[in-house]
Amino acid sequence: MLIQDGIPTREDIQSVTPPAHRLAQGAVAIAECFQKIPCNPCAKACVKKAIRVEPDINATPKVDFDICNGCGACVARCPGLAIFVVDMTYSGGEALVKLPFEFLPVPQEGQLACGLSRSGEELGWFPVVKAVSGGKRNMTCTISLAVPKELAMEVRNIKVGGYRDGR
Amino acid sequence: MIREVEILVAGGGPAGLCAAAAAASLGAKVLLCERSDVPGGQLVKQTHKFFGSEKQYAGDRGIHIGRTLADAAVNHPNIEILTDAAVLGIYEDGVVTVLYKNQHLKIRPKRTIVATGAAEKFLAFPNNDLPGIYGAGAVQTLMNVHGVKPAERVLMVGAGNIGLIVSYQLLQAGVEVAGVIEAAPRIGGYLVHASKLRRAGVPIRTGYTIKEAYGNGKLEGAVICRLDENWKPVPGTEEDIRCDTICLAVGLTPLAELCWQAGCQMAFIRELSGHVPVVDGNLETSIPGLYAAGDISGIEEASAAMVEGRLAGYAAAGSLGYEPQKAGELRQGAAEELAELRSGPAGARIMAGLEKAAALLAARKGGAGPC
Amino acid sequence: MRIEQHPILEFDRGEKVVFFFNGQPVDGYTSETIAAALHAAGIRELGHSPELHRPRGLFCAIGNCSSCFMTVDGQPNVRVCVTKVKAGMRVEEQAGKGVVSLD
Numbered sequence: 001m002l003i004q005d006g007i008p009t010r011e012d013i014q015s016v017t018p019p020a021h022r023l024a025q026g027a028v029a030i031a032e033c034f035q036k037i038p039c040n041p042c043a044k045a046c047v048k049k050a051i052r053v054e055p056d057i058n059a060t061p062k063v064d065f066d067i068c069n070g071c072g073a074c075v076a077r078c079p080g081l082a083i084f085v086v087d088m089t090y091s092g093g094e095a096l097v098k099l100p101f102e103f104l105p106v107p108q109e110g111q112l113a114c115g116l117s118r119s120g121e122e123l124g125w126f127p128v129v130k131a132v133s134g135g136k137r138n139m140t141c142t143i144s145l146a147v148p149k150e151l152a153m154e155v156r157n158i159k160v161g162g163y164r165d166g167r
Numbered sequence: 168m169i170r171e172v173e174i175l176v177a178g179g180g181p182a183g184l185c186a187a188a189a190a191a192s193l194g195a196k197v198l199l200c201e202r203s204d205v206p207g208g209q210l211v212k213q214t215h216k217f218f219g220s221e222k223q224y225a226g227d228r229g230i231h232i233g234r235t236l237a238d239a240a241v242n243h244p245n246i247e248i249l250t251d252a253a254v255l256g257i258y259e260d261g262v263v264t265v266l267y268k269n270q271h272l273k274i275r276p277k278r279t280i281v282a283t284g285a286a287e288k289f290l291a292f293p294n295n296d297l298p299g300i301y302g303a304g305a306v307q308t309l310m311n312v313h314g315v316k317p318a319e320r321v322l323m324v325g326a327g328n329i330g331l332i333v334s335y336q337l338l339q340a341g342v343e344v345a346g347v348i349e350a351a352p353r354i355g356g357y358l359v360h361a362s363k364l365r366r367a368g369v370p371i372r373t374g375y376t377i378k379e380a381y382g383n384g385k386l387e388g389a390v391i392c393r394l395d396e397n398w399k400p401v402p403g404t405e406e407d408i409r410c411d412t413i414c415l416a417v418g419l420t421p422l423a424e425l426c427w428q429a430g431c432q433m434a435f436i437r438e439l440s441g442h443v444p445v446v447d448g449n450l451e452t453s454i455p456g457l458y459a460a461g462d463i464s465g466i467e468e469a470s471a472a473m474v475e476g477r478l479a480g481y482a483a484a485g486s487l488g489y490e491p492q493k494a495g496e497l498r499q500g501a502a503e504e505l506a507e508l509r510s511g512p513a514g515a516r517i518m519a520g521l522e523k524a525a526a527l528l529a530a531r532k533g534g535a536g537p538c
Numbered sequence: 539m540r541i542e543q544h545p546i547l548e549f550d551r552g553e554k555v556v557f558f559f560n561g562q563p564v565d566g567y568t569s570e571t572i573a574a575a576l577h578a579a580g581i582r583e584l585g586h587s588p589e590l591h592r593p594r595g596l597f598c599a600i601g602n603c604s605s606c607f608m609t610v611d612g613q614p615n616v617r618v619c620v621t622k623v624k625a626g627m628r629v630e631e632q633a634g635k636g637v638v639s640l641d
Contacts, residue, residue, distance in 0.1 A: 004373045005354075005371050006371045033359060034358060037359075037513045038507070039220075057508070058510055079226055103338065118366050120367055137227070137228075139545070159367075159368075203601070203620065230546075286598065289597070298583045298584070298594060299595060302597055302599070304598070305599030305619075308600055314547070315578040
């Protein structure tokens with residue numbers, strides 16, 4: 001359970017997952033933020049105002065899936081690294097997952113990275129489609145990873161090698 | 168020779184820097200004394216992004232917030248900052264003594280804001296004095312301030328925000344984290360911190376404690392065990408964790424010595440994490456003109472410390488006659504910001520502590536209970 | 539060991555100098571504290587407890603506790619966690635409780 005081991009339950013994830021018909025339409029943000037803490041940079045990050053933290057700063061964010069276009073601006077802005085973008089329309093068999101990344105080395109486009117689950121389990125090696133630097137002040141990279149569609153809601157972190165490779 | 172100043176701020180962390188800037192913005196002249204050689208307090212090692220709202224620089228990393236606050240204070244014509252300047256004592260005749268680069272200074276401020284922060288707590292277990300058993304904040308200083316790799320493999324004790332954040336920062340520094348153990352049945356820190364650590368492969372185990380550390384001359388490992396619902400070790404659940412470093416992240420305690428020594432009304436309030444000076448709505452202690460802001464009056468996030476600093480700064484400057492009406496409005500705005508930060512479940516503990524403090528204050532002032 | 543690459547930080551270490559730990563030369567940088575430089579050199583044992591003579595290292599690293607007291611250039615009870623490295627500095631384990639000279 002999340003409060004005991006840091007791993008959100010199926011139900012937790014279900015509660016923030018866009019409906020199937022919305023996922024089928026393309027990229028959309030998923031805020032895996034389940035605890036009421038005073039925080040709202042995600043709402044400020046969204047130019048389309050698709051993310052709301054209401055009625056006050058302690059509320060958990062709500063993504064309006066009809067307004068969100070999955071641009072991913074929120075991914076690197078969430079201080080808790082808890083927002084991901086999933087695009088189920090990426091290719092025939094693959095979905096694109098955009099996730100925040102703050103380790104070295106930063107993977108290059110075209111390189112394979114090991115996809116990790118919410119509990120840190122290795123789910124396989126997948127191609128990095130894009131690696132966007134967060135810039136001088138933000139510094140959080142946004143990694144776009146092409147994963148099999150059935151893993152789109154499972155892959156939430158990567159490791160690239162080096163000290164965290166374990167090999 | 169005694170130097171006269173309008174407002175003295177003791178401590179150049181988030182609360183002290185914000186207090187100085189707030190008071191100076193209304194026209195007051197401020198002298199800020201910081202014991203270390205750079206202003207910023209513990210923000211200088213906080214590489215993670217802060218929560219809160221824009222008003223508390225949410226989304227910025229602590230290191231950048233520290234630099235922003237320090238630059239603003241350094242560049243303000245009304246603020247003078249002394250570094251390597253530890254405030255030693257606050258005396259009945261209004262004199263405050265300071266050790267400044269091995270010189271003994273005497274200062275007579277009209278108002279004093281104590282913003283000395285907090286210290287890491289220790290934990291009792293066999294062999295807890297072995298070299299390699301450090302405060303989590305100490306390890307953060309070694310790696311994030313000095314760039315020294317603090318360990319090869321760490322056991323983190325405590326899953327509050329500091330334990331979770333420092334574990335993540337250890338991974339960023341290339342250190343292996345064997346796991347985070349937490350005696351309580353629940354993770355105490357923000358769950359987003361726990362989740363990002365968990366998906367990097369670090370186990371978090373609630374209901375576990377450290378039974379003993381071992382090693383010949385230096386730390387070589389620890390024995391951990393499960394706790395039952397009465398916090399008693401469960402026999403047969405012992406596990407050996409090999410590690411060269413144990414980080415203790417078992418809470419902070421207010422550094423309130425100056426307030427004790429000055430003779431402020433003090434109270435032990437568990438929810439505020441220890442002995443704290445009892446303060447009023449202006450963060451003024453029982454000694455008129457002596458304010459306390461930040462962790463010293465209750466352990467909270469740095470975002471709250473910044474707002475408390477501003478509140479005390481406005482109140483102190485206003486009381487000296489600097490734009491009293493504007494000071495009152497700004498003070499009120501800061502109070503509302505604090506109320507908002509503390510209004511959710513994450514603020515319940517601090518609110519319970521502040522209610523206890525308010526009851527003690529009311530008793531002192533002979534008035535009715537807290538409103 | 540020192541951190542060479544970091545995803546968030548860059549380190550301005552200052553000038554590289556040599557100081558002495560119990561007579562042995564140790565490399566340090568002028569922006570580092572003595573405790574940090576010793577730690578980077580793999581030296582974690584800074585002294586022994588005065589009564590039971592158990593090995594002691596640092597604890598808080600920011601000058602709050604007194605776990606890292608050492609004798610520096612003849613001066614005992616120096617908190618090496620908040621004292622910067624200087625070229626040629628003599629850092630020594632202190633025997634028991636140090637006596638501060640009032641000269």
